[in-house]
Amino acid sequence: MIKLIKLMIGSALLALSLALLIICLEKKNPEKTAAWLSFLALNPLLGMMIYLVFGCTPLKKSLFRSKHMPGEQLPALAHQQKQAFSENEIYIQESIDAKGLSRLLLGKAFAPLSRNNSLTLLHNGDAKFAALLEDLEKAQDHIHMEYYIFHDDAIGRRVQQILIRKAGEGIKIRLMFDGLGSRSLAKNFLRELRAAGIELQWFLPLRFPRAFLTLNYRNHRKLVVIDGRIGYLGGINIGDEYLSRSAKYGFWRDTHLRLEGTSVHTIQETFFNDWYYLTGEIHRDPRYFPKEREDGEMLVQIIGGGPDSHYESIKELFFTMLSTAQKEIVVTTPYFIPDESMIMALKTAASRGVAVKIILQGKPDHKLPYLASSSYFRDLIPSGVEIYRYQKGILHSKVLTVDQEIGVVGSANFDIRSFQIDFELSAVIFGSDFAEKLVRDQEQDLQDSLQITQQDLQSRTPLLSLQIALARLLSPLL
Incomplete structure (x- = not known):
């Protein structure tokens, strides 16, 4: 009986200590703190283990402290444009609210504003893949792709075969897959890509024991850059379900963008920043950031979000x-x-x-x-x-x-x-x-x-x- 009482008192003290730790670490997010305290109340040890994997804010800061490339261009350009706002020299004139929003993104997200852009709205997977496959076939210098989900299925194989053929033509190709979302890719699928000379990186792959620290942080981006002039972003990954071919899901409603213009440089910079985090490589060759040309007149800011930023x-x-x-x-x-x-x-x-x-x-x-x-x-x-x-x-x-x-x-x-x-x-x-x-x-x-x-x-x-x-x-x- 005495041992049981001591065990209960010990468990209570452990739960209290862990609760105080979480309150101190997560004090800026009361809802999140309350959820973690509920886990601790149910099972202190299990709750703490899950917290370390999925919720520890200080861990997040240590993982991504050195993620950004030295000499990154976006902050400097954003600062210049922010100064131009103060001097009324910026070219956004839509409304006071639009100006305020754009200035916020310059200061908090280092998102440069560009005006010489042409955009195509891609309604569902059929439109996205019809445009993307055509652009991949026409690539002249390089192709960069970064996806949360990339499946080894009909559309995945079709993209793969185009990439292998373009690599054979001398096109530089770099691919980045999320370690969780694309974990089902078969080894032979990846082997065929590498054999063609295509560079491939996994974003925080599920390798134990490090996976306990990185599992919760995923690269949810779906971006493509072709020759530094054409960019893609949106909600559509690479997989047959996004073409409404899945018996399980049926019709799939989604939205993607095709971009041309200076905004593509920001997408390119985002890709290279993620690539640097995985490889330590710094790419500043002008071929990846071709000179501006008049592709259109649309005002666009590309905004990246993630746990590597001081701001949400x-x-x-x-x-x-x-x-x-x-x-x-x-x-x-x-x-x-x-x-x-x-x-x-x-x-x-x-x-x-x-x-x-x-x-x-x-x-x-x-x-x-x-x-x-x-x-x-x-x-x-x-x-x-x-x-x-x-x-x-x-x-x-x-x-x-x-x-x-x-x-x-x-x-x-x-x-x-x-x-x-x-x-x-x-x-x-x-x-x-x-x-x-x-x-x-x-x-x-x-x-x-x-x-x-x-x-x-x-x-x-x-x-x-x-x-x-x-x-x-x-x-x-x-």
Whole structure:
């Protein structure tokens, strides 16, 4: 009996010590802290192990302290443009709000603003791969690809064979795969790439014991750079499911961008920064950053987010857009796990009379985030926020539009993981012409969706309510 009491007292002291440690380390994020304390209450040792793998903020800082290339160009260029803003010499004239947003991205995300860009909106996988395969075939100097998911399937093999053939023509090719998302790639698939002279790197591969420290930090980007002049980014990975060929998922709704112009230099810089982190190589050859030419007139800023930054750039972008909207906000995202500040921004916008609409998955590809997103409805819907569930298939688009003047397309979801943990890449596009194209797509998505009502919330079964509550408890950790 005495031994049992001592064991209980020891466990309680251990839990208390670990709780105090987490409170000290995660004091800036109360929701995250509360979730970790709940884990500790259930099982102190297991909770602490999971915390070290998935949540330790100081560990994140140590992992990515030396990620950036020496002499990185983006901060210097962003600083120059920020000074030009102060002297009214910058060329963005859309609105005061657009200027403020652009200046924020210059200061917090080191995202240079460029105007000589041409953009193509790629609606779903068919459009993306038709354009990408044609551009790969026409490559003259180099191809850089960085993907979270790259599958060894029909479209994956087709891309692979083009790359092997282009390498044989003397084109320099570098590939980067995420160690978790692309872990299913077969050895012979990779061997064939390397045999052709293609350079290949894994971003934080699952190698034990280091995987315990790196598992939670994923490269969620989906980018391509061809000859330093053509760039791709968005939500579409390399896999047959993105072409709606999967029997499991069926129709797949997604959005991607094809870019030409100076904005491609920022995508290139992002790729080389990640490449430097993995290899230590620094690439500054002018061939990778060809001289500017007049490809178009669109104003674009490319914003990268990730745990290597002192700022939560993606979150600050979204928050500012929500806070300055005057007429309409439309959010399209498969995974919706906002923190308290983002919930307040959405509710406040609706209270100001802004039409706020959120389009989410109706058919989930991951059940837990789907349930967790449902937990926010009771807070948002009474405030006037309209929430819709997409019914036509799997919704995977990541798009935000405000007042039909500014649009964001990229890899970032409207969730804590994209704000704080994963490496993301998005394009901010200024101008009503392109924003209206995005809005037309969103309007079609709304027609293919069902609106969630108060009656839907009231009709939840006790079991479903319990599942949603448990998923909400885990939401800061997803």
